[in-house]
Amino acid sequence: MIIKNLTIENFRSYYGENSIDIGNGLTLIIGANGDGKTTLFEAVEWLFDTVGSLPKADNKYVSKKKISELMDSESAYVKVSMTYVNDGSERLIQKSFRFTKSLSGEISTSNFAYDLYIQNGVEKDVESGASAIRQFDRDFAPSIRKYCLFKGEQNLNIFNNDDAMSYLVETFSQIRDFDPYLSFMESAKAWAEKATDNAIKADRKNSSEAQRLRNLITGEERQIGELETELQNKKNEAVNFQTLLEEIEKNKEASSLLVDTNSRLESLKTSKEQAQKELNENYTFRLLDDMWILMGYEPIAEEYRDLVGRLDKEQRKQQSKYDQEIGAKKIVAQINRDLSHGHVPLAINIPDENTMREMLDEEFCKICGRPAPKGSEPYLFMKKRLETYLASLENEEEKEVEVEPLFKNAFIKELYDRYSVLHNNMKFLNRLNGFIDNAIRDNLKKHETIDRLSSNIEMEEEKKKQILAQTDGLSEDELVSAYNNISEWWKARSDAERRSDFLQAQVKKHSDLLEGYRSEFSKISEDSSAAMYSRTSQAIRRILDSFVSAKKKNKRDFLDQLEEVTNEYLELLNKGDFRGYVQIVEKPNSSAEIILIDTDGSRIYNANTALKTTMYMSLLFAVAKLTTVKHENDYPLIFDAPTSSFTAAKESDFFGVIAGINKQTIIVTKSFLVEDADGNSTLDRLRLSEIDAKKYRIEKAKPFDEKDLSTIRTYVEQI
Numbered sequence: 220m221i222i223k224n225l226t227i228e229n230f231r232s233y234y235g236e237n238s239i240d241i242g243n244g245l246t247l248i249i250g251a252n253g254d255g256k257t258t259l260f261e262a263v264e265w266l267f268d269t270v271g272s273l274p275k276a277d278n279k280y281v282s283k284k285k286i287s288e289l290m291d292s293e294s295a296y297v298k299v300s301m302t303y304v305n306d307g308s309e310r311l312i313q314k315s316f317r318f319t320k321s322l323s324g325e326i327s328t329s330n331f332a333y334d335l336y337i338q339n340g341v342e343k344d345v346e347s348g349a350s351a352i353r354q355f356d357r358d359f360a361p362s363i364r365k366y367c368l369f370k371g372e373q374n375l376n377i378f379n380n381d382d383a384m385s386y387l388v389e390t391f392s393q394i395r396d397f398d399p400y401l402s403f404m405e406s407a408k409a410w411a412e413k414a415t416d417n418a419i420k421a422d423r424k425n426s427s428e429a430q431r432l433r434n435l436i437t438g439e440e441r442q443i444g445e446l447e448t449e450l451q452n453k454k455n456e457a458v459n460f461q462t463l464l465e466e467i468e469k470n471k472e473a474s475s476l477l478v479d480t481n482s483r484l485e486s487l488k489t490s491k492e493q494a495q496k497e498l499n500e501n502y503t504f505r506l507l508d509d510m511w512i513l514m515g516y517e518p519i520a521e522e523y524r525d526l527v528g529r530l531d532k533e534q535r536k537q538q539s540k541y542d543q544e545i546g547a548k549k550i551v552a553q554i555n556r557d558l559s560h561g562h563v564p565l566a567i568n569i570p571d572e573n574t575m576r577e578m579l580d581e582e583f584c585k586i587c588g589r590p591a592p593k594g595s596e597p598y599l600f601m602k603k604r605l606e607t608y609l610a611s612l613e614n615e616e617e618k619e620v621e622v623e624p625l626f627k628n629a630f631i632k633e634l635y636d637r638y639s640v641l642h643n644n645m646k647f648l649n650r651l652n653g654f655i656d657n658a659i660r661d662n663l664k665k666h667e668t669i670d671r672l673s674s675n676i677e678m679e680e681e682k683k684k685q686i687l688a689q690t691d692g693l694s695e696d697e698l699v700s701a702y703n704n705i706s707e708w709w710k711a712r713s714d715a716e717r718r719s720d721f722l723q724a725q726v727k728k729h730s731d732l733l734e735g736y737r738s739e740f741s742k743i744s745e746d747s748s749a750a751m752y753s754r755t756s757q758a759i760r761r762i763l764d765s766f767v768s769a770k771k772k773n774k775r776d777f778l779d780q781l782e783e784v785t786n787e788y789l790e791l792l793n794k795g796d797f798r799g800y801v802q803i804v805e806k807p808n809s810s811a812e813i814i815l816i817d818t819d820g821s822r823i824y825n826a827n828t829a830l831k832t833t834m835y836m837s838l839l840f841a842v843a844k845l846t847t848v849k850h851e852n853d854y855p856l857i858f859d860a861p862t863s864s865f866t867a868a869k870e871s872d873f874f875g876v877i878a879g880i881n882k883q884t885i886i887v888t889k890s891f892l893v894e895d896a897d898g899n900s901t902l903d904r905l906r907l908s909e910i911d912a913k914k915y916r917i918e919k920a921k922p923f924d925e926k927d928l929s930t931i932r933t934y935v936e937q938i
Contacts, residue, residue, distance in 0.1 A: 220359050220854050221883055223309070224302040229282040229295055230262045231255075232919070234932040241855075241885060242913035245878040248887045248935075250917035251900040255933035256887045259917065260370055260859035266299040266314050267364055269333075269352045270476070270685040278326050281318045287929035289320040305358040311336040312355050349678050356681070361688030363854055366842055370859045372828060375835035376813065377842070378803075384811035388774055397770040404763040411756035418752045419743070432740040439733040443726060450722040456715035474702040477686050477695065484679045491672040498665050499658070511655055527634040534631055541625040575605045778803045778811070781841055785813075788837035791876045793830070796869070799823050801834055813838055828864035833873070836861065843882065855883040862890060871906050878911040907938065914938035 222241045227233040232255045239248065250256045265280065280297050289295060300313035317330040335351035337344045346354050359367075369375050378384065412433075419429040505511050578584055579601055584591045591597035687695055741753060785801045799815040806812060815823040815834060826834070839856060862870050870890045877884055891907050892900045907914060916936050924930040 220303050220305045222301060222303045222855050222885070225263065226298070226300045226302075227259065227262050228298040229285045230265075230280055230297055230299055231258045231282060232284075232928075232931050232933040233258065233262070234282045234284040237933070237935045239915055239935055240913065240937075241883070243883055244881070245874065245910070245912035246883075246885045247874065247891075247907075247910065247912050247914045248885065248917060249889065249891055249902070249915065249938075250887070250933075251889055251892055254919055255917050256889065257370070257859060258933070260368075260857070260887055262299045263301075263857060264368055264370075266301060266312065267359075267368065269356060269361065270473070270682070270688075278318070278328065281326060281328075283928040284930065284932050286318070286320060286326060291320060291322045294319040303358075309338040310358065312351070349681070352685075353681055356685070359854060361685055365688060366839065367854055368857050369839070369861065372832045372835075372861055372863060375832060375839065375861060377835075377838065378811050378813050384778075384803075384805070388777055397766060397773065401763070401766050401770065404759065404766055408756070408759050408763050411752065411759045415752040415756045429740065429743050432736050432743065435736045436733065436740060439729050439736060443729050443733060446722050446726045446729065450719060450726060453715045453719040453722060456711060473686050474698045477683065477698045478702050480679055480683050480686065481699070484676060484683070487672050487676045487679065491669055491676065494665050494668045494672065498662055498669075500662055505658075511651055524638045527631065527638060530634070531631045534626060538625055572605070572608065575601060575608075579605070775805075778805070781838075781845065784841035784844055785834075785837045788840045788880075789834060791880070792833040792837055792873055794872060794876065796830075798830065798833070799826070801837065829862075829866075829869060832861060832864060840880065840882065853883065855885060857885045857887075859887045860889065861886065862888060865890075867906070871909065874910050874912070902938065 221243060224238060224240050226236060226238045228236045239246075248256070248259065282297070285295050294317050296315050296317050298313060298315040300311055300315075302309065302311045304310070313332075313334050313336070315330075315332050315334075316328050318326050318328050320326055333348055333351050335346040335354050337346070337354075366377060416429070416433055419426055502511075574585065578591070579598070582591050582593055582598060583589075584597055584601065589597065591601060683695075687698075741757065782801055782803050785803075789798050789801055799817055802814050802816050804812045804814055813834065815826050815830070817823055836858075843854065843856060862873060865873060867890075874886070874890070877886070891903045893903050895901045902916065914937070916938055917933055918936070920932045920934050922930075923932070
């Protein structure tokens with residue numbers, strides 16, 4: 220998305236219509252303190268704010284000067300609009316409302332509107348209200364907008380938001396690609412361990428001890444998993460609670476909006492579910508079950524009867540033939556049984572069964588006259604021959620041939636019964652047309668209800684996303700908790716810290732026990748027929764551990780890439796100055812912190828404000844670059860007074876670098892102003908001439924009364 224123009228009308232000090240054309244690169248909007256820089260930035264924030272229910276207007280946005288000029292009962296408009304290009308299409312988003320001055324001088328607001336105009340050839344398509352919000356959110360997602368607008372230096376650090384790193388990693392890295400492989404390897408690990416266990420069980424010598432160790436290993440793994448899950452939760456609580464307690468006061472309105480939205484969503488979803496249950500659109504079944512297929516066609520019933528008769532005749536014919544074939548098979552089977560010989564005799568050179576058992580018990584072959592110790596090859600040979608003989612005896616008795624019926628179900632009878640029903644209810648069938656029309660109309664009405672409920676649910680879901688996207692990174696659970704449970708958070712934070720220390724010690728204790736049990740289990744399996752299974756199980760576990768490590772490494776690689784790009788921008792923005800090296804440090808609660816490192820690896824705690832500012836801005840440019848690569852769609856960065864701590868020389872170098880970066884950047888600043896002999900602010904045109912950018916000056920029109928807001932008017936002039 221590229222911004223082409225910003226227009227502000229009657230928004231606080233911006234009396235009348237004020238238009239600013241925005242360049243594709245750097246655009247500088249320069250003004251002294253009190254001239255309207257922050258007001259301009261807040262006008263853009265107000266335009267971008269799509270959270271809350273329409274209409275939404277506020278007297279605080281109305282120009283006092285415009286109010287002073289209105290006659291009794293006369294009206295005017297507050298408007299903020301932005302022209303932008305997205306995917307090759309030019310669009311204009313506009314937020315506005317009307318204000319009216321009463322006979323008593325009071326101001327009332329009405330006609331709040333949020334409109335999006337899309338250029339379509341020579342015509343413009345218009346979206347309004349919720350539809351306009353949805354389209355604008357698609358063009359410029361709220362999740363991206365939070366990386367766009369920054370007021371002052373103190374708000375530049377996006378990692379003050381605990382959800383920022385999770386969002387960046389999930390959106391721009393390949394970490395999600397690991398989940399299917401991890402799931403498969405978890406299953407493979409379970410299969411391999413089960414196969415190992417089964418193999419060991421077959422070895423009676425070690426099965427008892429192996430089962431004991433497997434139970435211990437499983438118990439320890441489960442215990443460690445539960446401990447680590449609880450430990451991570453407690454660490455997250457300990458890290459987050461203090462920040463939440465400080466931030467929650469700024470999100471009271473969002474918490475209330477979220478609770479109300481969730482309540483409406485629950486009600487709408489319940490209503491939709493009920494409407495879906497009441498739908499009866501099994502028209503295919505009803506064609507037969509409710510006899511719709513015979514609607515108005517009495518002759519078809521007679522034809523139906525004839526068809527069933529032919530089917531019945533054909534079935535009886537096939538059954539007769541089948542019975543004859545089965546009878547023949549039974550006769551052949553009986554003859555075979557009569558011809559069978561009694562028992563299968565042993566081979567001529569083998570004694571009878573009793574002698575064979577006697578030789579096995581005595582461990583001596585009476586045929587060859589040699590010893591046959593138990594487990595030896597002669598012993599196993601005799602045992603095998605005896606087993607073969609006994610098996611032949613077991614198979615001697617042949618089972619009666621089981622015959623499958625040709626027709627398992629009495630469908631012909633059912634069809635005859637259906638004909639009887641049809642014949643007795645012909646008058647009813649002739650009235651089916653009205654019944655079917657009523658059934659279809661009823662379903663259509665239910666569909667209309669479901670579609671309306673679905674649309675309302677979608678709108679509420681969008682509101683919910685907007686609320687969550689613009690609440691300083693607080694999650695839904697955190698906002699709801701803030702609404703209901705804030706009094707418990709102080710105690711929960713200290714409890715979480717104490718519990719984390721205890722759980723850490725428990726994880727170490729059980730991990731040591733687990734390794735010991737695994738070592739013992741491995742030794743047992745290596746001495747048994749389960750050795751191959753055991754080695755396979757160990758290999759799979761190592762592969763699984765590798766995937767887990769690879770997922771962590773992928774996340775770290777992404778952060779390293781973000782670090783690398785951030786440091787490239789940091790070098791540009793601090794050319795000729797000390798800058799150190801940026802590192803992005805993961806915290807226990809999956810959030811992150813951006814810090815500066817010296818060449819000796821030590822952390823720089825006393826970095827000056829200007830260096831911190833360039834560090835945070837470098838991160839923002841890096842995020843924007845990765846976002847552009849991922850989504851193939853750029854977005855602007857808009858800053859209000861980001862360089863107030865810079866020296867004049869530093870500012871000149873800084874803006875020169877920004878102008879050379881291929882990135883749309885809008886900076887509202889008081890830079891490039893100097894005082895003349897009369898104490899008035901004037902532009903330093905020599906310094907400005909060195910910056911390749913679109914440049915505007917905003918200034919209060921003179922004269923004005925310093926004590927009367929109705930005399931204040933900010934005007935915009937291109938330099």
